[in-house]
Amino acid sequence: MVTAIITAAGKGSRAKIKGNKLLEKIGDKTVLELALLPFDYNERIDEIIVTANEEYYDEFSEIIKCVTNTPVKLVVGGETRTFSVLNALNECNGEIVIIHDGARPFVTEELIDACLDSVATYGSGVACVPTVDTIGVTDGDFIRSTHRSDCLSIQTPQAFLLSEILEAYSHVSDGEIFTDDAGVYSRYVKPAHVVEGDKRNVKLTFKEDFEKYPDLYCGTGFDMHPLIKGRKLILGGVEIAHDKGLDGHSDADALLHALTDALLSAAALKDIGFYFPDSDDKYKNADSRLFVKEALSMLAEKNLKVKNASLVVMAQKPRLSPYAEKIRGSLSALLGVSENSVGISFTTTEGLGTVGREEGIACQAYVLLERDRDLLKMP
Ligand code: MG
Numbered sequence: 001m002v003t004a005i006i007t008a009a010g011k012g013s014r015a016k017i018k019g020n021k022l023l024e025k026i027g028d029k030t031v032l033e034l035a036l037l038p039f040d041y042n043e044r045i046d047e048i049i050v051t052a053n054e055e056y057y058d059e060f061s062e063i064i065k066c067v068t069n070t071p072v073k074l075v076v077g078g079e080t081r082t083f084s085v086l087n088a089l090n091e092c093n094g095e096i097v098i099i100h101d102g103a104r105p106f107v108t109e110e111l112i113d114a115c116l117d118s119v120a121t122y123g124s125g126v127a128c129v130p131t132v133d134t135i136g137v138t139d140g141d142f143i144r145s146t147h148r149s150d151c152l153s154i155q156t157p158q159a160f161l162l163s164e165i166l167e168a169y170s171h172v173s174d175g176e177i178f179t180d181d182a183g184v185y186s187r188y189v190k191p192a193h194v195v196e197g198d199k200r201n202v203k204l205t206f207k208e209d210f211e212k213y214p215d216l217y218c219g220t221g222f223d224m225h226p227l228i229k230g231r232k233l234i235l236g237g238v239e240i241a242h243d244k245g246l247d248g249h250s251d252a253d254a255l256l257h258a259l260t261d262a263l264l265s266a267a268a269l270k271d272i273g274f275y276f277p278d279s280d281d282k283y284k285n286a287d288s289r290l291f292v293k294e295a296l297s298m299l300a301e302k303n304l305k306v307k308n309a310s311l312v313v314m315a316q317k318p319r320l321s322p323y324a325e326k327i328r329g330s331l332s333a334l335l336g337v338s339e340n341s342v343g344i345s346f347t348t349t350e351g352l353g354t355v356g357r358e359e360g361i362a363c364q365a366y367v368l369l370e371r372d373r374d375l376l377k378m379p
Contacts, residue, residue, distance in 0.1 A: 001046045002116065003094035004070075008032055008060065009051040009077025009084040017104040020056050021204060022102050023063075024373060026213045031204060033066045034105030037078065039098075040067040044116055047360035048072040049091055050102070051084040082178050086169050091161070098159040099181050106200045108156060115159040118195045125159045126182040127197035128152040129186045136340045155197040158182050164189050209320070215371040217304065219266025222372030223257035224354070224362035235313060235320070235361070236344070237289045237334060242318045246361060249278035253288035255313055258365040259331070260288070263295040266369045267304055292334050295326040299369065307368040314362040320346040 022032040029037075039045050044180050048067055052074045053058040062071050075091055077084030087101060089187075095120050100107060113128055119123025136143045137153045142351050158181045161334075165181060168188040178184045182192040204210060227233075231245030236255045246252035260272045275298075276291050299305070309331065313320055321328075324344060332339045349355040353363055 001094040001097045001341060002044055002049045002098060003092040004045045004112075004157075005085065005088040005092070005097060005099045006036055006039065006048065006050045006102045007077075007084060007088075007099065008031075008035075008083060010055045010081065010103075011025055012119055019305075020059075022061060024204075024210060025215060026105060026210075029066075030063055030145075030309075031105045032060065032063050032102050034059060035100065035102045035107060036064065036067055036072075038107050038109045038112060039100065040070050040072075042112050043097070043139045043318075044113070047093060050086045051077040051088050053077055058353065062313060080177065080376050082169075082172055082176070082184070085181060086172075089166055092162055095162050095314060096159060097162045097165060098157045100158075101156040102202055103204050104156060105204065106198075106202060108198060108201070111195075111198050114195045115157045118193050118316075119159045119161065122180075122193035123161055124185060125157075125190040125195045127155040127157055127201065128194045129197040129199055129201075136254060136366075139273070147181070152194065154180055154182055155201050155203070156180070158185075158192070160185055160192075197291050210373050215373070216307070217263040217266045217371070219264070219367045219369065221258040221263075221265060221272075223254040223261065223263025223364045224251045224360050224365070225254045225257075226360045227358060233318075234288070235323070235363075236311075237287075238323055239329040240318060240320065240323055240328050242297055244358075250276075250283050250286040250291075251288050255311060255327070255363040255365070256288035256334075256362055258363040259309065259311065260291040260295045262309070262365040262367040263292070263299060263306070263369075266367050267299050267302055269295075269298060289323045289334055296335070303372045304369045305372055306335045306337050306341070307370045308333060308337065308343070309365060309367045310343040311345070311365045313344070313346045314349055314364075315346065316348045316351065316358045 023030050039048055048070050049065055054076050073086045078087055115125035131151045131153050134146045134148045137145045168184045171188040185192045225246040227244040228247045229244055233240045233242040233245040234251050234253045255266050257272055328339050328342050328344050332342045354360050
């Protein structure tokens with residue numbers, strides 16, 4: 001029988017992320033889920049124990065529900081990693097234990113298998129990769145010696161016979177700090193056996209590590225208003241010389257309405273009509289830049305920022321290309337992004353349909369948002 005222990009009791013304070021880095025999402029899953037699932041899918045794993053910090057016990061209880069093929073439970077961690085692992089080891093039912101860091105979400109089933117195969121042959125199996133950088137031994141300010149050929153970067157998973165790793169831990173004295181289990185095992189039992197690790201199996205430690213996995217959301221919006229005499233034509237917050245203007249409750253800036261809907265849609269919020277109903281007198285002849293600003297502040301509450309926007313205006317007349325730079329400038333100022341992040345194009349519909357008959361102007365907008373990972377503002 002094989003027990004997997006996923007260590008997740010650390011607070012990850014080095015990542016400078018508010019909350020717990022294991023609760024950060026990569027794509028649609030949290031780091032912890034990604035670290036758990038390969039163990040759940042691997043048929044050689046009979047039970048999973050997750051060490052958790054008391055502070056995050058409830059959140060982790062929810063997350064481990066993603067494990068559906070394997071019995072799973074949470075164990076409250078201790079003061080240090082060493083104590084947390086020991087707590088989990090005392091709960092193991094397997095005669096083989098495979099220990100994995102919850103902050104390594106890219107572990108593969110193949111690597112799990114390789115570590116378990118190594119235990120069967122050598123009694124232990126520790127995932128390691130060659131070091132890319134030369135390792136220096138220093139006294140803090142000066143390098144005393146350098147090494148590379150005899151150094152390995154040690155990853156997890158690390159698999160052991162339960163009896164041997166418990167034996168190793170029984171020798172650990174108070175105040176003795178180990179950053180991994182191979183260290184404890186090699187110190188008190190025997191040298192642990194090297195398994196070829198995987199360079200992709202990185203540990204997410206610092207906020208920079210998360211920057212490679214941006215949390216992105218796209219959104220789309222569309223709007224069309226009728227063209228009538230006696231109204232100003234405003235598109236993208238820019239007044240355009242024409243003998244007709246767009247009709248509507250607000251200033252009828254269809255381009256900004258499409259943009260507002262794209263922003264709201266990317267954040268899975270409701271649409272412009274819900275937040276700014278045309279039944280509300282407050283919005284009578286309103287400057288539509290207000291809607292964009294309000295939408296942006298709703299996004300800010302979700303830590304969402306605009307990466308770029310791409311928009312199309314469909315109008316038979318007037319010719320809008322002379323206004324391209326002015327509209328682009330207006331949109332980039334409004335969105336708080338550089339002009340290089342705003343694309344705008346204009347098209348007629350070659351005389352076809354409502355737009356072609358100059359009865360109205362239609363606009364389409366796309367946006368891409370990125371969620372800021374709630375980084376602590378350092379003083
Ligand atoms: Mg509208």
